[in-house]
Amino acid sequence: MRELVERLDALCDAVPFHASWYLKDVATGARADR
Numbered sequence: 623m624r625e626l627v628e629r630l631d632a633l634c635d636a637v638p639f640h641a642s643w644y645l646k647d648v649a650t651g652a653r654a655d656r
Contacts, residue, residue, distance in 0.1 A: 623647055626645070627654045630645070631656060634656055641656075642656050643655065
């Protein structure tokens with residue numbers, strides 16, 4: 623999941639406008655957002 627979070631952050635950093643995301647792993651309950 624860490625790799626996916628890093629890729630999503632990189633995609634958000636690349637755009638000239640505000641972008642955010644939320645991710646939840648339903649199997650483990652792990653959450654991440656930006």
